Amino acid sequence: MLKIWGRPTSACTQKALWGLEEAGVNYELTLASGTMGPDGHVSKGGAAFGIVDTPEYRDMNPNGTVPTIDDDGFILWESNVIVRYLAMKYAPDKMYGSDVQTFAAASRWMDWEQTKFLPEQHILVMNLVRLPPDERDPAAVEEARVSLLRPLGMLEEQLSKTAYVAGDAFSMGDIPVGMRVHRWFLFNLESPPMPNLARWYDAIKQRPAFKQHIEDAALHLSG
Ligand SMILES: N[C@@H](CCC(=O)N[C@@H](CS)C(=O)NCC(=O)O)C(=O)O
CATH class of the missing domain: 1.20.1050.10 (Glutathione S-transferase Yfyf (Class Pi); Chain A, domain 2)
Structure with missing residues (x-):
């Protein structure tokens, strides 16, 4: 199943999740972020979801940002590029x-x-x-x-x-x-x-x- 790392409050992650739904792709979301977690933004004292600073994540996405996807071993970051990829691979009629x-x-x-x-x-x-x-x-x-x-x-x-x-x-x-x-x-x-x-x-x-x-x-x- 396609894997996505991100946080639901992130505009970039939201675009990718919207694209996944429109394209009819099943996925598994792992919560990840360096700036936000269950209690909100780190500037207010809460802890971030994490993961983005691990060497494994940085290998996939050297920016340490979200979202990132892994589609059967193909790793991709940049939210709008993810949406384009999903469109071309899974739903070209519907998406363009x-x-x-x-x-x-x-x-x-x-x-x-x-x-x-x-x-x-x-x-x-x-x-x-x-x-x-x-x-x-x-x-x-x-x-x-x-x-x-x-x-x-x-x-x-x-x-x-x-x-x-x-x-x-x-x-x-x-x-x-x-x-x-x-x-x-x-x-x-x-x-x-x-x-x-x-x-x-x-x-x-x-x-x-x-x-x-x-x-x-x-x-x-x-x-
Ligand atoms: N141009 C990139 C920007 C990625 C980016 O800056 N993502 C933000 C969320 S919208 C992020 O990772 N923020 C820090 C964090 O949550 O750790 C994209 O569209 O994917």
Whole structure:
């Protein structure tokens, strides 16, 4: 059975778990992290799940980050690459219509998620959720909120033209972006109306894999 190491509160792990469910792959999850454990973030005094600093784990993933998968001896890290791999190997029709241009269009939004959404959202999660209250920086939150209005506007524009990010059907590209947008709305920060984004978000929220691994607010707001 495919093995995955990660923690359910990690955005990167969530993308991989969502991808596994969509692709219909059975897996075994081992809890692993250097920064979080059952009692939340280590900055609040709790212990981390661990494993990521062991030589065995570093052999698989020299970054010491999560997630990592082992698919019958094939080791892979980088969450969006894991989603692409699962899509190509197990569910090309469902994840990109077995079409190279849809694959590329979806891939583009996946890379965009990493470069245009993740950095500011990381600032938000640290300063709204993870850091002890006396270490949080409200000015950094406001700066990140304003910065994220631009990529959100780009998504709104795209979704005024297509039902999903890479066309009129769900694709692997909706996974990373869907997870980020869910987090954005859970933070409940001020943003202009985005009716097309809201329509797409409603559709994404109906997916069983989303309900299983992404929906629960505690996965994003606790720790
Ligand atoms: N670009 C990598 C980033 C990996 C990464 O930084 N993962 C975070 C969780 S989202 C992590 O390992 N955090 C530290 C930890 O939990 O030990 C990916 O997308 O997989």
